[in-house]
Amino acid sequence: MRILLPDGRVLEFDHPPTGAEVAARISRSLAREAVVVEVDGELWDLARPIPDGARVRIIRRQDPEALAVLRHDAAHVMAEAVQALYPGTQVTIGPAIEDGFYYDFARDEPFTPEDLARIEAKMAEIAAEDKPFVREEVSREEARRRFAALGETYKLEILDSIPEDEPVTIYRQGDWFDLCRGPHGPSTGKIGAFKLLKVAGAYWRGDPRRPMLQRIYGTAFPDRRQLDAYLKRLEEAERRDHRRLGREMELFHFQEEAAGSAFWHPKGWILWREIEAYLRRRLEEAGYVEVRTPQLIDRRLWERSGHWDKFREHMFTLEDEDRALAIKPMNCPGHVQIFNTRLRSYRELPLRLAEFGSCHRKEPSGALHGLMRVRAFTQDDAHIFCTPEQISEETGRFCSLLMRVYRDFGFEEVRINFADRPAVRAGTDAVWDQAEAALWQAVRASGLAVQLNPGEGAFYGPKLEFVLKDAIGRDWQCGTLQVDFVLPERLDASYIGPDGEKHRPVMLHRAILGSFERFIGILIEHYAGRLPLWLAPVQAVVATVTNAADSYAREVTSALKRAGLRAESDLGSDKISYKVRQHVMRKVPVILVVGKREMQERTVMLRRLGVNQQEALALDAAVARLAAEARAPDA
């Protein structure tokens, strides 16, 4: 019996060894830290005998592959705890997920936060018993008998869905067992530091027509320190919540009477307009022309475009005399109308029509979430009308425009998902081949990381999704580029080619921010409210130490304003420490303190957000420096 190790060594055994035996042969510490074993690229339990000639790697607790196993172990321990405490509760599924694990239970009574504490305590008991996880390969009949005896109807359903050629396995810990593919770690004592986080509803098999189960979310880490770090990250995310910061910084608000639509306050609207003005300049540079299309459009146009058929439940509609109208949920058909107003020449292509398009969609009430998911939003939308041959070039141009914009907003790390042809689609394979190839070519040239999202393209064409990573590592899909050869057809868009014949243009739907609302939400969270100077609604506050400096403070403020800065004076009779505190809390990037001394010397004390020292500067120098720093990145 020969076992091949990653470093090329070969271990000899006189019987098929288990992963545990292999680990023990290598070193005592490895045996202690081993969680599972990778056998020819597949993760196995340590107790399973390994076949001759297998390539084997021991996975230790701290290895990334171990994390999902530990969490899956924790899910089983939680399920046992729940069934011990709440008899009659049925188990369903309980996988490891990105940041932890969950288990879905079928039980009539809802779980409460107090229940979570009880379950956690019970889990600790089960962990203390350190029961080994035992894998049992059983026949279907055996498995059916055992779960039927327990009344586990969901498990029976899962059992029925396991393909005939796959073995059925049960994992046992003491008397408790679960239908499970595995693998698992050595025992319940090795699940590490865990915590239950929340309870939520989830449909059985993700299907809204099936029963709603109760999902308990938890997380687990190899040690306490990592768990604490994770919990700290959660707190950090909460601290950055744009809904809270939006109120504290007086950017926007929501209220019942307009659920899903933001009220933009003066400061928030400055931020919006600053972003819009920047983007408008970038679009102009990139050869776009801006348009504006109607909010209310006759239903018949939506019928022709195909949207009425597919998305009418998501559209707001109204009647006007005997006409049925819809509030636009998107801008594309409107842009095609502009394209169609006259005969177009191939010389006009690519024609890039951009619109800061205000759209409304009837989002399900449960989907609404601050600025991140709203019913009224403004897209930074554009449609590029071009020939099939131009797709690649235009995609390349778009990628570099988008990267430029993301970088300017402080996002460096961007990933692309490439969504190719879905099973149900319009258009011939030849057209899809051409469109996908063009996109691939452009994406490769862009140098961005690309991940294939197979079969997830739109029915009308392949698409790219641009995902950016924020300051605390969260992914946000913002930009998109979609190739569309269906809408030009449906709305009969055409141009005259060099051959004098009519041709069908391709439409590229594209957005960089996605929506202003959502992007602003992301920006706020990315910067934790500390917006870069060029975006800050109030860029500087001039605060006096005593009233004696009031007139000088006014002079400083107006000098800043003349230099194009958004500046305010704070002349109140509060102590300077109180004023500093106020403006720090409001996330003003620069505070200029002036007192008698500064007035006499015509200087300012400049203090920056997040920096506790200050710097004495001559007034003119301070103004010049801040004006330079406050310029937009493209200026």
Added chain:
RNA sequence: GCCGGCGUAGCUCAACGGUAGAGCAUCCGCCUUGUAAGCGGGGGGUUGGGGGUUCGAAUCCCUCCGCCGGCACCA
């Protein structure tokens, strides 16, 4: 839309069947101050809307709306 939780002053929260209270903010005074909370005083709530139970409801029940956490959805 579905499951669960929540909704009290601008904000954060208390009162949990017996006439609604605190801190911060706001307003008015005093203070003129040197880098994250100076002092005093005043005003502010038909407890999300509607209905019910009760001698009595912020508190219990029903219903609608909204928000929060998920699920489903996201052209």
